[in-house]
Amino acid sequence: MKSTATYPAAIFSRRQLLGAAVGLATAAMTPWPVSAQGRTKLILLGTGGGPRPRKASSGSAQVIVINDAAYVVDCGDGVARQLVFANVTLPALRHIFITHQHSDHTADYGNLIWLAWTAGLRTQVDTWGPPPLQKMTELFFEMNATDIKARTADEGRIPLAPLVHVHELTRPGIVMQDDNVKVTAALVDHPPMVPSFAYRFDARDRSIVISGDTARSDSVVELAKGADVLVHTAYYLAAVDRLVTRVPNAASLKQSILNGQTSAEDTGRVAQAAGVKTLVLSHLIPPDDPAVTDQMWIAAARATFGGTIIVGKDLLEI
Ligand SMILES: [Zn+2]
Numbered sequence: 001m002k003s004t005a006t007y008p009a010a011i012f013s014r015r016q017l018l019g020a021a022v023g024l025a026t027a028a029m030t031p032w033p034v035s036a037q038g039r040t041k042l043i044l045l046g047t048g049g050g051p052r053p054r055k056a057s058s059g060s061a062q063v064i065v066i067n068d069a070a071y072v073v074d075c076g077d078g079v080a081r082q083l084v085f086a087n088v089t090l091p092a093l094r095h096i097f098i099t100h101q102h103s104d105h106t107a108d109y110g111n112l113i114w115l116a117w118t119a120g121l122r123t124q125v126d127t128w129g130p131p132p133l134q135k136m137t138e139l140f141f142e143m144n145a146t147d148i149k150a151r152t153a154d155e156g157r158i159p160l161a162p163l164v165h166v167h168e169l170t171r172p173g174i175v176m177q178d179d180n181v182k183v184t185a186a187l188v189d190h191p192p193m194v195p196s197f198a199y200r201f202d203a204r205d206r207s208i209v210i211s212g213d214t215a216r217s218d219s220v221v222e223l224a225k226g227a228d229v230l231v232h233t234a235y236y237l238a239a240v241d242r243l244v245t246r247v248p249n250a251a252s253l254k255q256s257i258l259n260g261q262t263s264a265e266d267t268g269r270v271a272q273a274a275g276v277k278t279l280v281l282s283h284l285i286p287p288d289d290p291a292v293t294d295q296m297w298i299a300a301a302r303a304t305f306g307g308t309i310i311v312g313k314d315l316l317e318i
Helices: 014-029 081-083 107-119 131-144 145-155 218-223 237-245 248-261 264-274 295-304
Strands: 041-046 061-066 069-073 093-097 124-131 162-167 171-177 181-187 197-203 207-210 229-235 278-285 308-311
Touching: 041 081, 041 229, 061 171, 069 145, 081 107, 093 107, 107 124, 107 145, 107 295, 124 131, 124 171, 131 145, 131 162, 162 308, 181 218, 181 308, 197 218, 218 264, 229 237, 229 264, 237 278, 237 295, 264 278, 264 295, 278 295
Parallel strands: 069 093, 093 124, 124 162, 207 229, 229 278, 278 308
Antiparallel strands: 041 061, 061 069, 171 181, 181 197, 197 207
């Protein structure tokens, strides 16, 4: 668990700083229930862009917790363990939303469900995302059938597969609604992954938008209109050049990033056009270049956005 003291105070309002500090301190001492705090919580679980496992940041994932129900958005490497570090009990898992079928967003999709079951999950989990989510889920259970059968028979666990309800999404619009939240999806621009989605969560007390991976997109602007928080992918151009010089597929990788992601300056433009209160830079590219400081990320987005800017850190509660 990182301390807020590691972040520049300038990026937080005093109220946010106090709120984050209180939230982190509380999370460190006690598990949910969230209802005790009566607030929809967003926790960044993994803030680095790209599938390569790293020390500095986990794979892409966020969780929104409302009234003891966990809504996970993306399942990059390490998502189950990051939930544990965030003190979100795994049996609270209720919904999983996948933005697109890149491995830094899906690597631990099946593992999250499977490991939550070993941690005591006994209730329905609905999963939402682009095809082939149904086939992925079926093949995952088939691949791990030996363990699942053994634990069901030997440890008295309820069968896992019937708990999981898969919903493949191909179009934008309202995804689902329950007593806690309404979830809406927009199609975003992340070639060659079609469809790729951004998701908006409208809870009673706040609205949160997760862009997923996308080039600068008017559909994100539309989806995020008036939202309290926009979590947006971001790259830092000068450092992308440094990043790609280290790999043999430099030219292709750089072109892929430029075609399918959003510069920090453009995330500010999107946030400004949408009129959001807080912009969270996440899915950072590069994810671990010490030469790109928080102040540099903020300065890039500040050039185009007048609201609050937060540089995403794993386990930061917003
Ligand atoms: Zn992607």
